[in-house]
Amino acid sequence: MISRVAGNCFWLNRYMERAGGMARLLRVNRAFIPGVDLPDLHRWHPLVVVAGEEERYKRHFGEDENGETVQEYLTWDRRNSTSIVESVRWARENTRTAREIVSSEMWETVNSLWHWLQSGPGRRLYRSDRDHFYQHIRQMGELFHGQADETMLNGEPLAFMRLGRYLERAGQTARLMDVNYHTFPEEGSIDDPVRLAQWSALLRSCSATEPFQKRIFGTPTAREVVSFLLFEQDLPRSVSHCLRAARHSLVQVRGYGSNRIGMVSTALLEALLSHVALREGHAIVGSELHDELTYLVDSVSDLCASIEQEFFQSTELQTQILMEESGAAAQQ
Amino acid sequence: MPADHEQTVGLAGDSTLLDGYAPLPRTYDELFRGDGTPRDEVADLVSELGQFGRMEFMTRQRLAEGALFRGGVTFSVYSDSRGQEKIFPFDLIPRVIPANVWDTIERGLIQRVTALNMFLSDVYGEQRIMREGKIPENVVFGTAGYLQELRGMRPAEGVFVNIAGIDLIRGSDGEFLVLEDNLRTPSGVSYVLENRVVMQRVFPGVFRRSRVRPVESYAARLGDALVSVSPRDPGESRIVVLTPGPFNSAYFEHSFLARQMGCDLVQGSDLFVHDKRVFVKTTSGPEQVDVIYRRIDDDFLDPRVFNEASALGVPGVIEAYAAGNVTLANAPGNGVADNKAVYPFVPDMIRFYLAEEPILGQVETYICARPKERDHVLANLKSMVVKAVDGSGGYGMLFGPGATKEEIAEFAVKLRDEPEGYIAQPVVELSTCPTWIEGEAAPRRVDLRPFVLTGKSSWVLPGGLTRVALRAGSYVVNSSQGGGSKDTWVLEGPSP
Numbered sequence: 002m003i004s005r006v007a008g009n010c011f012w013l014n015r016y017m018e019r020a021g022g023m024a025r026l027l028r029v030n031r032a033f034i035p036g037v038d039l040p041d042l043h044r045w046h047p048l049v050v051v052a053g054e055e056e057r058y059k060r061h062f063g064e065d066e067n068g069e070t071v072q073e074y075l076t077w078d079r080r081n082s083t084s085i086v087e088s089v090r091w092a093r094e095n096t097r098t099a100r101e102i103v104s105s106e107m108w109e110t111v112n113s114l115w116h117w118l119q120s121g122p123g124r125r126l127y128r129s130d131r132d133h134f135y136q137h138i139r140q141m142g143e144l145f146h147g148q149a150d151e152t153m154l155n156g157e158p159l160a161f162m163r164l165g166r167y168l169e170r171a172g173q174t175a176r177l178m179d180v181n182y183h184t185f186p187e188e189g190s191i192d193d194p195v196r197l198a199q200w201s202a203l204l205r206s207c208s209a210t211e212p213f214q215k216r217i218f219g220t221p222t223a224r225e226v227v228s229f230l231l232f233e234q235d236l237p238r239s240v241s242h243c244l245r246a247a248r249h250s251l252v253q254v255r256g257y258g259s260n261r262i263g264m265v266s267t268a269l270l271e272a273l274l275s276h277v278a279l280r281e282g283h284a285i286v287g288s289e290l291h292d293e294l295t296y297l298v299d300s301v302s303d304l305c306a307s308i309e310q311e312f313f314q315s316t317e318l319q320t321q322i323l324m325e326e327s328g329a330a331a332q333q
Numbered sequence: 334m335p336a337d338h339e340q341t342v343g344l345a346g347d348s349t350l351l352d353g354y355a356p357l358p359r360t361y362d363e364l365f366r367g368d369g370t371p372r373d374e375v376a377d378l379v380s381e382l383g384q385f386g387r388m389e390f391m392t393r394q395r396l397a398e399g400a401l402f403r404g405g406v407t408f409s410v411y412s413d414s415r416g417q418e419k420i421f422p423f424d425l426i427p428r429v430i431p432a433n434v435w436d437t438i439e440r441g442l443i444q445r446v447t448a449l450n451m452f453l454s455d456v457y458g459e460q461r462i463m464r465e466g467k468i469p470e471n472v473v474f475g476t477a478g479y480l481q482e483l484r485g486m487r488p489a490e491g492v493f494v495n496i497a498g499i500d501l502i503r504g505s506d507g508e509f510l511v512l513e514d515n516l517r518t519p520s521g522v523s524y525v526l527e528n529r530v531v532m533q534r535v536f537p538g539v540f541r542r543s544r545v546r547p548v549e550s551y552a553a554r555l556g557d558a559l560v561s562v563s564p565r566d567p568g569e570s571r572i573v574v575l576t577p578g579p580f581n582s583a584y585f586e587h588s589f590l591a592r593q594m595g596c597d598l599v600q601g602s603d604l605f606v607h608d609k610r611v612f613v614k615t616t617s618g619p620e621q622v623d624v625i626y627r628r629i630d631d632d633f634l635d636p637r638v639f640n641e642a643s644a645l646g647v648p649g650v651i652e653a654y655a656a657g658n659v660t661l662a663n664a665p666g667n668g669v670a671d672n673k674a675v676y677p678f679v680p681d682m683i684r685f686y687l688a689e690e691p692i693l694g695q696v697e698t699y700i701c702a703r704p705k706e707r708d709h710v711l712a713n714l715k716s717m718v719v720k721a722v723d724g725s726g727g728y729g730m731l732f733g734p735g736a737t738k739e740e741i742a743e744f745a746v747k748l749r750d751e752p753e754g755y756i757a758q759p760v761v762e763l764s765t766c767p768t769w770i771e772g773e774a775a776p777r778r779v780d781l782r783p784f785v786l787t788g789k790s791s792w793v794l795p796g797g798l799t800r801v802a803l804r805a806g807s808y809v810v811n812s813s814q815g816g817g818s819k820d821t822w823v824l825e826g827p828s829p
Contacts, residue, residue: 002597002615002616003597003598003599003603003613003614003615003616004603004614004615004616005599005600005602005603005614006597006598007616094579097579097584097588098578098579100585100588100589100592101588101589101591101592101597101598105404108404109403109404112403113403116402157616161616254616257616257617262616262617262618263616312616315614316605316614319605319612319614319618319619320605320607320619322618322619323607323608323612323619327608
């Protein structure tokens with residue numbers, strides 16, 4: 002498929018995944034265990050960090066960590082490139098650009114979500130029933146990904162969509178954990194109510210509460226939670242699951258051509274997967290966990306850059322291939 | 334969408350759609366005679382539409398608009414920084430053309446496009462028509478449309494005009510006249526196809542009973558025409574649609590056509606030229622491209638030959654074209670045949686190349702470069718439409734009857750200073766068609782853009798884009814200036 006359009010497929014899913022992830026996170030954070038009294042700063046600041054928006058936020062709002070300001074910023078602010086409204090905007094823009102590739106069902110979903118946010122109804126619901134508002138966005142995200150699987154031909158465009166979706170998700174889970182790592186006690190189970198609330202919020206942000214309860218009995222330990230979110234292959238948002246799903250898509254993509262495009266990315270992803278495989282079963286906590294998560298976040302972002310370079314922005318490589326082909330033809 | 338309860342007559346007391354419709358005086362109406370009775374050939378349809386109550390009709394109009402909006406059948410408005418999109422306003426009352434009338438139009442269009450194609454072949458080749466004095470050299474060379482660089486280049490199969498959009502209007506006597514030839518990158522066909530889909534969903538019954546000629550085969554026909562002019566074997570030819578990008582106002586259409594033809598939609602940066610061949614960058618490496626249906630203007634096509642600053646085009650593509658390795662549709666350089674200075678000479682072209690009389694008439698035109706004609710125009714500005722020869726889209730023109738004294742004086746100065754830059758035409762009372770305006774059917778002026786595809790032979794899409802000036806009294810149908818569109822129904826001939 003056209004390199005640039007492959008990029009549109011990759012990105013439109015990343016943006017949609019990002020919008021859904023942010024909505025889920027905001028919703029969970031609002032619904033924080035009632036009765037747990039946490040100052041706004043501790044409750045809302047981590048979200049700004051997860052979004053990677055600490056610096057810009059500070060520039061605009063200084064020390065104002067009021068929950069309303071943070072929510073407004075992460076939901077509506079057009080200066081914030083990771084805000085929900087911006088993510089949806091770019092998801093739609095990429096979909097519109099690749100309109101001849103993306104199914105009509107997906108287009109109608111992202112298009113109507115965009116119009117809903119842009120015109121009155123979205124804003125009104127935000128004011129009157131915010132929980133419902135975030136839930137709607139999350140559900141539209143789920144609908145969108147479901148439609149991708151249900152309405153797209155199982156071919157290269159879908160493989161790039163999944164690749165984008167899973168790499169974005171792997172990065173999100175790792176960042177979410179990183180913001181919370183200091184709350185994980187090194188030993189023993191989690192019994193402090195505030196901590197417990199933070200943890201269960203973390204699980205819920207990864208849609209992992211029910212899966213966790215199905216696998217782990219009794220009061221959870223930090224190691225169990227960490228291990229579950231990082232390595233549980235059956236959990237759709239665990240880092241390990243996402244990376245494996247990304248590998249599946251990348252193999253599929255490369256299967257459509259049998260040349261050098263994708264070599265570097267494949268090597269990076271394989272290295273990352275072996276790294277993760279080595280650590281499975283050795284749950285880590287404390288500063289070691291922080292280092293590990295930083296490594297994961299950076300590696301995923303390097304991988305995305307490599308995919309961008311090899312598949313989407315490939316002028317030099319493409320010319321090189323032609324030169325080699327004509328060179329080979331001349332020798333024969 | 335409601336499909337089955339179509340026969341619902343309006344609520345009690347709800348008057349019906351066409352009650353009291355009054356055509357404008359001295360103006361041809363597409364559906365009604367001057368006395369307010371329906372024309373014979375559309376009487377059945379008028380009585381079908383007449384059964385709808387106004388409320389019912391309004392509901393259907395809303396459904397149609399919602400469907401177009403959700404589907405993103407929109408054009409973007411450049412001036413709006415938020416990239417706001419609008420649907421091209423769509424009116425549910427169709428414009429109807431009986432079979433025998435269409436038959437003449439179809440033959441006339443093919444004749445005209447054939448002659449224009451021969452003209453292009455000639456002016457970029459032997460230039461016989463100028464040598465024989467049928468058209469002055471300065472008219473051909475004096476316009477921005479002639480590209481000297483392309484002299485001697487011949488497109489595949491000698492076809493310059495693969496896709497033409499010929500604008501027709503209808504004067505007060507009901508005769509169809511050619512207003513303008515669009516031989517470069519005519520747009521609008523996606524609205525024809527989308528409007529039809531919506532009409533079939535909103536009025537399935539009326540549709541079935543009216544025996545309307547289908548338009549669905551357009552994309553397949555376009556694909557056939559493009560493949561037939563490929564430099565390589567049709568079976569292994571790769572066709573792409575080249576767009577300026579998602580910010581272009583016609584992007585929806587570019588994407589729509591690529592989707593319907595099942596080929597790739599590309600931007601200039603997706604293509605590159607290597608060894609005089611064009612390649613598209615794909616995720617499995619470069620692939621050669623054989624036919625480019627390009628929706629980028631000549632100027633931006635190749636920064637090495639034309640506008641150096643163009644970031645939209647493909648460096649080297651003209652060289653690949655000259656080498657015969659790629660087909661560009663339409664061919665570059667067509668602007669010389671569809672500009673307003675050449676327009677008055679088209680009937681002579683038809684006589685010159687085909688030795689036939691033109692089947693379709695065209696609007697009487699004064700060439701301001703000729704002193705006598707200019708003086709006549711200057712003396713009658715109030716009843717003239719004056720057009721800049723290189724203007725389009727309704728810009729850069731004077732509409733005499735609607736202009737203020739100051740505007741007329743201003744234009745008179747321009748005409749005296751640069752007469753060769755203008756042509757003028759008497760105002761034609763464009764025909765009207767009943768149009769749904771604020772809860773009732775009112776007469777609004779329309780034009781028609783049929784589309785002609787040419788590969789090894791020519792084919793005309795039955796109907797075309799009917800544009801309608803939604804403002805009362807307006808003659809301007811352009812979408813950029815408050816125009817809308819209607820579905821155009823060409824009726825099947827009487828059953829054998």
